[in-house]
Amino acid sequence: MMGDMAALWSYLSTEPLLWLTATLLAYLAAAALARALGTPPWANPVLMAVLILAPVLWATSTPYATYFEGAQFIHFLLGPATVALALPLYDNLPTIRKTVLPIVAALLVGSVVAAASAVGLARAFGLAPEVILSLAPKSTTAPVALGIAEAIGGLPSLTAVLVILTGIIGAVTVTPLMNVLRITDWRARGFAVGVAAHGIGTARAFQVHPQAGAYAGIALALNAVLTSLLVPLLVRFMLP
Amino acid sequence: MVLSLAILLSCQLLGEALARGLQLPVPGPVLGMAALLVGLRLIPRLALVLRPTVGVVLANLSLMFVPAGVGVVGNLSILSSDWPALAVVLVLSTIAAMLATVGTFLALRRLGQGGA
Incomplete structure (x- = not known):
């Protein structure tokens, strides 16, 4: 019986099916728990699903590469999901036309502050140059951030970690922060979390309000373009 | 679909x-x-x-984002010694970016309304 179980496990643990299913179940559990709690900001579905899956991988000593064999099918959906952001953008075009100036200015200021504050603070803490370079593109969407980190001499694998953590931090803090400041404009709130915390922030914005989600999506797309132009210049300027 | x-x-x-x-x-x-x-x-x-x-x-x-998020845990060793500084940098920088963005957005929105 034990031998059968071991054989079954050794088969399942190397097939994509197991970790693909586990990822879906962990996310469903995380989403159900978040809903049951009334979707408070700290119950972030990405964070909770990771906290469910990580101990399982650890306990079964499953390498990340094996896990990703299955999870890659979900990871792949990030691409079409980014394309899909065009629909809320299209729906909001009439209001976006009226807010072109705030959008352009807030994007420029927000993107510079996101990268410059990370580089400046990291220097103040005396972090190693390659860590600082890995931090600089942290507010933009993961595939862009990895490309930038590689181009400027950072560590792409560290950047991946920092980008995800930034997204979770933004998604968790945006609602309490904006509520404390009594900011009620969904466009401004959504745009801010999209600039600072890319797709994970955008996912949170869609949870809170559809217009916040649409503006977060615009911010995410525009910041992907701007960060890839800005960070290499900024790093040359700030790290002589 | x-x-x-x-x-x-x-x-x-x-x-x-x-x-x-x-x-x-x-x-x-x-x-x-x-x-x-x-x-x-x-x-x-x-x-x-x-x-x-x-x-x-x-x-x-x-x-x-869950598959990439699980990668965070797989890469925890990279963060080993620097994690307290990195945590402070990420939290402060993310909040600063949101404040700067929201402040600029609202300031220029009011300016736009004032001019209209």
């Missing part, structure tokens, strides 16, 4: 081809988003076709 997926993936494919072909620093899916926006402007009926599928995709956007 299949038609919607085909439209989304075609736009992404177009975006990837443009990004690589012209060696643009912009990721393919972002160009794909721009392509779909142009498509929606040209053929407004596309919105009706896409809406149900896009609704499901965007309502579950968090799911798609």
Whole structure:
């Protein structure tokens, strides 16, 4: 019986099916728990699903590469999901036309502050140059951030970690922060979390309000373009 | 649903081809988003076709970050010694970026209303 179980496990643990299913179940559990709690900001579905899956991988000593064999099918959906952001953008075009100036200015200021504050603070803490370079593109969407980190001499694998953590931090803090400041404009709130915390922030914005989600999506797309132009210049300027 | 997926993936494919072909620093899916926006402007009926599928995709956007998120845990050793400083940098910098963005957005919105 034990031998059968071991054989079954050794088969399942190397097939994509197991970790693909586990990822879906962990996310469903995380989403159900978040809903049951009334979707408070700290119950972030990405964070909770990771906290469910990580101990399982650890306990079964499953390498990340094996896990990703299955999870890659979900990871792949990030691409079409980014394309899909065009629909809320299209729906909001009439209001976006009226807010072109705030959008352009807030994007420029927000993107510079996101990268410059990370580089400046990291220097103040005396972090190693390659860590600082890995931090600089942290507010933009993961595939862009990895490309930038590689181009400027950072560590792409560290950047991946920092980008995800930034997204979770933004998604968790945006609602309490904006509520404390009594900011009620969904466009401004959504745009801010999209600039600072890319797709994970955008996912949170869609949870809170559809217009916040649409503006977060615009911010995410525009910041992907701007960060890839800005960070290499900024790093040359700030790290002589 | 299949038609919607085909439209989304075609736009992404177009975006990837443009990004690589012209060696643009912009990721393919972002160009794909721009392509779909142009498509929606040209053929407004596309919105009706896409809406149900896009609704499901965007309502579950968090799911798609879970595989990358699990990678965070796999890479914890990189963070070993620097994690307290990194945590402070990430929290402060993310909040600073949100404050700067929201402040600029609202200031210029008021300016726009004042001028109108």
